[in-house]
Amino acid sequence: xxxxxxxxxxxxxxxxxxxxxxxxxxxxxxxxxxxxxxxxxxxxxxxxxxxxxxxxxxxxxxxxxxxxxxxxxxxxxxxxxxxxxxxxxxxxxxxxxxxxxxxxxxxxxxxxxxxxxxxxxxxxxxxxxxxxxxxxxxxxxxxxxxxxxxxxxxxxxxxxxxxxxxxxxxxxxxxxxxxxxxxxxxxxxxxxxxxxxxxxxxxxxxxxxxxxxxxxxxxxxxxxxxxxxxxxxxxxxxxxxxxxxxxxx
Ligand code: NDP
Numbered sequence: 001x002x003x004x005x006x007x008x009x010x011x012x013x014x015x016x017x018x019x020x021x022x023x024x025x026x027x028x029x030x031x032x033x034x035x036x037x038x039x040x041x042x043x044x045x046x047x048x049x050x051x052x053x054x055x056x057x058x059x060x061x062x063x064x065x066x067x068x069x070x071x072x073x074x075x076x077x078x079x080x081x082x083x084x085x086x087x088x089x090x091x092x093x094x095x096x097x098x099x100x101x102x103x104x105x106x107x108x109x110x111x112x113x114x115x116x117x118x119x120x121x122x123x124x125x126x127x128x129x130x131x132x133x134x135x136x137x138x139x140x141x142x143x144x145x146x147x148x149x150x151x152x153x154x155x156x157x158x159x160x161x162x163x164x165x166x167x168x169x170x171x172x173x174x175x176x177x178x179x180x181x182x183x184x185x186x187x188x189x190x191x192x193x194x195x196x197x198x199x200x201x202x203x204x205x206x207x208x209x210x211x212x213x214x215x216x217x218x219x220x221x222x223x224x225x226x227x228x229x230x231x232x233x234x235x236x237x238x239x240x241x242x243x244x245x246x247x248x249x
Pocket of ligand 1 (some may be wrong): 013014015016017018020038039040041045064065066067092093094095096101116118143144145146188189190192193194195196197199
């Protein structure tokens with residue numbers, strides 16, 4: 001894994017915290033050139049410094065909102081200016097939230113979830129794809145979710161956005177064809193121990209689901225599994241089965 005990433009140019013979206021931050025710090029130890037993207041400029045600046053201290057060849061902070069096409073275009077351009085190419089695109093920026101559909105009074109959360117979780121990934125892919133194809137061993141690492149494979153109760157909006165992500169990349173992989181050197185790996189973790197739940201965009205009526213932290217995967221395990229699966233160009237990685245945690249019908 002370490003050898004694969006050495007000297008590679010890696011864009012990480014949602015790098016400022018959680019899994020994205022974990023990916024950034026581990027990749028630093030592998031000697032990568034990092035383009036760190038998110039909206040929180042201050043967090044990104046200090047992370048870029050930390051990455052350089054940890055061994056990154058270089059690390060630049062790029063403030064961008066993934067829902068803004070122009071921001072994504074500029075982020076790709078800034079990466080090219082700094083490093084001359086792109087080898088790996090780690091799509092990770094996302095939001096979450098849960099509420100029973102039957103208790104919703106407003107459907108705006110569907111637009112929001114699709115804009116960030118789905119369209120954000122499409123935006124970045126659109127602008128980075130021509131450059132990723134020029135890399136000898138280009139990779140797209142897609143942080144989807146187990147919620148992109150099973151219908152988790154109270155997560156209509158989140159699951160829909162992640163199912164859309166899985167569908168989009170399934171099609172793109174088929175369009176690239178089996179001989180493509182650009183590989184797409186879709187990660188489907190269960191619950192990972194980040195603060196994403198404190199940022200939920202819906203009022204959670206079922207937060208007792210998240211009380212038992214022993215069912216959570218650590219950020220470190222998620223990061224290591226992701227980096228390995230992406231390096232070998234694995235089709236997908238199903239980290240942990242949510243049905244073991246949530247009783248489904
Ligand atoms: P966090 O909330 O810890 O981090 C989310 C990241 O996304 C932040 O860096 C945030 O940065 C960024 N982000 C959010 N909205 C935008 C936006 N509009 N534009 C740019 N960046 C944005 O979440 P996690 O690390 O837990 O989750 C990361 C990914 O993993 C998500 O796609 C999530 O769906 C997925 N996942 C998480 C699981 C979990 O249990 N934690 C389980 C399965 C999948 P900023 O606010 O600075 O913009």
